Amino acid sequence: MAGAKFEGKWVFDRSEGMEEVVASLNLPADKLPKSGQTTLEYKISGEKSFTLNANHPTSGKQTTSTFTIGEKFKAEELSVFAGKDVFATPTWNGSQLVVSGEGGQAKITREIVNGELHTTISVGGKSGKRIFKRA
DSSP, rough: GGGGGOEEEEEEEEEEEEHHHHHHOOOGGSSSSSTTOOOOEEEEEEEEEEEEEEEETTTTTTEEEEETTSSEEEEHEEEEHHHHHHEEEEETTEEEEEEEGGSSSSSEEEEEEEEEEEEEEEEEEEEEEEEEEEE
C-alpha cells in the first residue's frame, strides 16, 4: 500500500522557495515556519482513508483533515493557503499523494524522498517546498 510510508509523526526541518508563496499571498514573513515547530501526523485507516493532524505553533493553528482517496473533501490546509474554503479530491500519482483544489486554486503534493517527507505547495502561480523528518 503506497500510503503506509506516510504513516507516523513528522517534524518540519526546512523549506525551499516558500518565501515566494507567502509573499504572493500577502502574508507576513513571520508566518514562515521555523525548524522543529510544525508537526504532522498521518494515520491510515484501511487502504484509502487518511487522517492528517497538523500543529502549526507559529500561527497557533491546529488542523485535522480526514480524507479518502478519490473522494471530495474540504481541504483545511489548502484553505489556509488560499484564504478561502477549498474543496479537493486526493489522488495517487505513482508514489505521490496529490491533493488538488477544485478549479486549480491550490495543490499540495507529498512524497517520500530519501526518508524525508517532501511537501510541495502550489498556489497563485508560485510553488515552494516544506521538508519534514520523521519524529
